[in-house]
Amino acid sequence: MTARGLAGDAADFLNFRRAMGVQYHRGEFVLKGFVLFIAEQWGEQTVALDEAVRRWSSRVAGRKAVTVSQEFGVVRQLCLYRRRTDPWGYVPEHALAPVKESPFLPYIFSHEEVLWLLHAASSHRGRWIWGPMFRALMLVLYCTGLRLGEAVHLQMEDLDLRRNTFLVSHSKGRSRIVAFRPDLAKELNQYLEARRQILRIRRVKEPQALFIRLDGTPLTVKSASEAIRRLLRELAIKPPAGRIGPRPYEFRHAFAVHRLTAWACAGVDVQAKLPLLSAYLGHQDVLGTEVYLKATPQLLDLASRQLQNHLRHAHTPE
Structure with missing residues (x-):
């Protein structure tokens, strides 16, 4: 793979994303930086994509893990897109950037505070x-x-x-x-x-x-x-x-957590509902919604009790 060839693939990928209605401005910025890095490091020489991704991901020491992970996710999506035409194309493992979400936990208004x-x-x-x-x-x-x-x-x-x-x-x-x-x-x-x-x-x-x-x-x-x-x-x-x-x-966070809590109290499969809540909130994928499952001790306790109840009533194979 050369920088010129990768630039063409990145342009095709951006056109594909935007054809689905996604502006993807941040993704375009990340991909341009990735292509520029390869051009600066290897010129027009052929480079193994796995080595390029590894060196690009670790190019700056001390960066926040969540920032590295977000940029890594964009490049990984490009690699997945390239695999559509090249079954043997390289796709980096998640282990290169293990952090998939920010450790930040939102403040959740209580019902009394909302009132x-x-x-x-x-x-x-x-x-x-x-x-x-x-x-x-x-x-x-x-x-x-x-x-x-x-x-x-x-x-x-x-x-x-x-x-x-x-x-x-x-x-x-x-x-x-x-x-x-x-x-x-x-x-x-x-x-x-x-x-x-x-x-x-x-x-x-x-x-x-x-x-x-x-x-x-x-x-x-x-x-x-x-x-x-x-x-x-x-x-x-x-x-x-x-x-x-x-x-x-925090009103948005409260809406999501209170909705999930109500589902959990009603015995609804919260995991099955996550994609619906994700679409309603306008998240790009369900990963942005999963953080709410950890937002309050009450929700964690409900989820734990649901799992215990499910295991308790599961049939033991003979």
């Missing part, structure tokens, strides 16, 4: 952030697991109250439809009525954004994030200073 936040948001009176909108935003975050940016960027046309769905467009390189329950639809109808009153009082043109500030302009991710952080500090859920403690993103 405190919703109550405080409902009565919030800020210069730009107003109570009904703040409450509706938090409900969307918690009840659907949308990322903060996804929720803030929702347009009026993305909301379908006949089918109770959101259209989340071009997030992480893809679009998806997110369904929600009738109780959230009821809350959104109440918010939309309050929204109409605000626009009528302010005498401003109907904006495309679903979530608007008190002056009728679209809500921004920055102002929403700052408002949520302030509320977390006011309720002593987050320390009064510093970057430690729960973040606005």
Whole structure:
């Protein structure tokens, strides 16, 4: 394999990924760096791909294992793609980059904390952030697991109250439809009525954004994030200073963990449900969803008891 040949394979692989609706900007950056490394090390000489991958993965000492693993995953996907036309093509073993996920464990809001936040948001009176909108935003975050940016960027046309769905467009390189329950639809109808009153009082043109500030302009991710952080500090859920403690993103984590916990309590096969939850959350693969299985002791305990119960009732072969 030469750098020139690998560059052609990488271009074909990127076209293949994007034909499936994945923008893959980060992957393109990694692959360009990999090809450049081979060109700098070997020029136009032929190189064994296993040696190239090994030396590229260890090219910088002291890098975070999760960073190495993420880059390694992109190159491994390229190798798997090449094997479609070359059955004997090299595919690196996972052992070259054993860490597949970040050791970070998210903060999970309790049900009581969610209720405190919703109550405080409902009565919030800020210069730009107003109570009904703040409450509706938090409900969307918690009840659907949308990322903060996804929720803030929702347009009026993305909301379908006949089918109770959101259209989340071009997030992480893809679009998806997110369904929600009738109780959230009821809350959104109440918010939309309050929204109409605000626009009528302010005498401003109907904006495309679903979530608007008190002056009728679209809500921004920055102002929403700052408002949520302030509320977390006011309720002593987050320390009064510093970057430690729960973040606005924690609503998404709480949604996922509470959903998995409810399934586990109902005796549902959680592992079988993971791909469904992964697709709903907009994860690229189920690995991004599996981290939630380790997020709370309660969920781990439920999973352990389910396994013990399954083994206890399993038939012993004669």
